[in-house]
Every structure is written in C-alpha cells, then in structure tokens.
Amino acid sequence: MEESYDAIIIGGGPAGLTAGIYLLRAGVNTLLLEKMLPGGAPVNTEHIENYPGFPEGISGRALMDLFSGQARALGLSIKEFSEVQGVEKGEKGFTVKTVDGSYYTKGIIVASGCEPAKMGIPGENEFLGRGISYCATCDGAFFRGLEVAVIGGGDSAIVEALSLAHLVKKVYIIHRRDSLRAQKILQERAFREKKIEFLWNKRPIEIKGKEQIESIVLEDTKTKEILPLRVDGVFVYIGIKPNTAFLGDLVDRDGGGFIYTDNALSTKTKGIYAAGDVRVKTLRQISTAVGDGATAAVSLERYLLGDQ
Ligand code: NAP
Numbered sequence: 001m002e003e004s005y006d007a008i009i010i011g012g013g014p015a016g017l018t019a020g021i022y023l024l025r026a027g028v029n030t031l032l033l034e035k036m037l038p039g040g041a042p043v044n045t046e047h048i049e050n051y052p053g054f055p056e057g058i059s060g061r062a063l064m065d066l067f068s069g070q071a072r073a074l075g076l077s078i079k080e081f082s083e084v085q086g087v088e089k090g091e092k093g094f095t096v097k098t099v100d101g102s103y104y105t106k107g108i109i110v111a112s113g114c115e116p117a118k119m120g121i122p123g124e125n126e127f128l129g130r131g132i133s134y135c136a137t138c139d140g141a142f143f144r145g146l147e148v149a150v151i152g153g154g155d156s157a158i159v160e161a162l163s164l165a166h167l168v169k170k171v172y173i174i175h176r177r178d179s180l181r182a183q184k185i186l187q188e189r190a191f192r193e194k195k196i197e198f199l200w201n202k203r204p205i206e207i208k209g210k211e212q213i214e215s216i217v218l219e220d221t222k223t224k225e226i227l228p229l230r231v232d233g234v235f236v237y238i239g240i241k242p243n244t245a246f247l248g249d250l251v252d253r254d255g256g257g258f259i260y261t262d263n264a265l266s267t268k269t270k271g272i273y274a275a276g277d278v279r280v281k282t283l284r285q286i287s288t289a290v291g292d293g294a295t296a297a298v299s300l301e302r303y304l305l306g307d308q
Helices: 014-025 060-073 134-142 155-165 184-193 244-248 288-306
Strands: 003-010 030-033 078-079 084-089 094-098 103-110 114-116 147-151 169-172 196-199 202-209 213-220 224-229 233-236 241-242 272-274
Touching: 003 014, 003 094, 003 288, 014 030, 014 060, 014 147, 014 288, 030 103, 060 078, 103 288, 134 155, 134 233, 155 169, 155 196, 155 233, 169 202, 169 288, 184 196, 196 241, 202 224, 202 288, 213 233, 272 288
Parallel strands: 003 030, 003 103, 030 078, 103 272, 147 169, 147 233, 169 196
Antiparallel strands: 084 094, 094 103, 114 241, 202 213, 213 224
C-alpha cells in the first residue's frame, strides 16, 4: 500500500524547508521529497551576505544545514535522492510518483527550484566535467592557479567570478552586452578585483580542446568579429530553468516555464501550491523563498481545513 500524507513538499531548498517548518508546527502530516540532499541552490554559494541575521555573512552550506536541522528537529520526514517523476490528480488528492515509489497526498507544495540554463553550443556537453562547470563552489579548486572564463552578467556570474578570483590566476567575465544585470554592490567589487577582466559584447560560440578545454571561441555581438580565448575552464551562469516537467498540465506556466500562482501561492489546480524560484516572481533570493515557503504552507493548511 502506498504511504499517505496530508502534505507533500517537492524540493528541499529554502522554500521547501521553510514550508516544512510551518506545516510541522501546524501539526500537518508532511513528507518532503528531495531529488538530492536538502539545501537547494544556496549550497553552491560560497558566501551569503544578504540573508538577514548573519552580520558577517555565512556560507550557503552552513545556512542550509541550519534550515534542514531546524526542520528535522521539528520532526519533518525528508526522503533524500527521491526525484519526483510525475503527479496524478485523483478524485480527492494526488499521487506523487518518484523513482522508487508512489505516495498519496491531499495537498502539494512545489518548491523544486531551478537548474542552470545551458549555452547550447558545440563542445558544451562534450567538456562537461573536463573544464565546463555550472558550480564554482564545487569545481573551482580544480582550477587553482589557472585561467578561467565566467559566462553571464547576472548576480550568479559576478558572485562566482569573485569567489573564483581567490583561487585562480585570472577570470574573464564574458557578457553579451556592455553593462551588467548584477546588483551594484557586486558590480563594484568585480570592477575593483584585479584578477577579473571583462570582455564586453561577446557571446560564446564554441568550446575547443582535446582531453580538457583549451579555448573558448567568442563572437563580438556588434562587429561579429571572432575571438579565440585560451582558458582552462568555463563556468556558465546564463540564467536558470525551472524544474516543473513532472507537473504536466496541472499548473500554468509563463514562457520561461515558471509557474503562475495567485496571492495565496495557489496554482490553477486546487491543492497544489508553488513556492520559491520555481514560480513567476520579481525577486529570486533566499529571503523571498522563505516568505513563499511560509505563505504556501499556511495556504495549504487552510485548504486542508476546508477554509480555502
Ligand atoms: P540571471 O539574473 O537571469 O542572469 C543571467 C545572465 O546571463 C544575464 O546577464 C544574461 O544577459 C546572460 N545570458 C542569458 N542567456 C545568455 C546566453 N544564451 N548567452 C550568454 N549570456 C546569456 O541569472 P542568474 O545570475 O543565474 O540569477 C538567477 C536568479 O538568482 C536571479 O534572480 C538572481 O538575482 C538570483 N541570485 C541572487 C544572488 C544574490 O543575491 N547574491 C546570487 C545568485 C543568484 P542579459 O543581462 O543580457 O540578459
């Protein structure tokens, strides 16, 4: 017989773990399914300075260990390495199918976050793990004393370029425009960092090498000039793609695949809520994911009580 819950949270990042804390405190029988280990995207960030309560900043891993520790201390059941493959709507509740089993639940909070967008250029897949990386915190140490490129001009690209600058000989930030999208405070730090050189109005068109990456080929977005650049590694931060395929038609999405919600974080299907980076919103931060987790949990609790 399949296990039965009142609430299932899909995803163990800041939104999912916060939802777990709120649901447990409300006495709701809850299971959190996580495809890897709890923590979510912040575990790949070396140093977090904009989450309140930590005046000196804190590592993403340490912060998320505090989140999951608090959720577990309250009694939240977390199933690790349990990737959700599909959700089926029944007469009253839902069946959530994972790689190793099915669970029945009355309500769902989708907090499955995002994965890094790919460049989609020749060489990107071939050199994955041989010079191409989407995680400087995980792989930066392999490039100690070497030269690397960071692709992108958003917060992730700049934060990770700054952290790589402590390890490597040189970081090229390659951006397709001539101004950055990242927060001003991060931009100013990057402009001051001597190991960082900006290559403006350039887009990558090919990765070349033998066993490992040897160069990246760039195209000037204005003049169309081709520029080969010798690098040992390429870190890609060109945005994020939400993990929602397992929901089929149960939710409405925008053009980027992010889930539409109302003020209560309800999706188009009664009983399914979305929280954190996975939904359409203006600011994707840990602080906003935490707010979403709390809101979605309270909305689901009210739904279970028949109030919503
Ligand atoms: P992002 O904000 O969407 O930035 C993506 C960057 O990649 C943009 O500069 C974009 O250029 C560029 N880009 C997009 N497609 C490209 C392509 N095909 N080729 C080359 N360049 C391309 O993504 P993100 O930096 O990963 O951040 C994701 C979210 O997490 C954001 O909401 C961000 O604020 C948040 N975040 C916050 C922090 C923090 O607060 N410390 C840290 C990390 C992430 P254009 O600018 O020209 O569009």
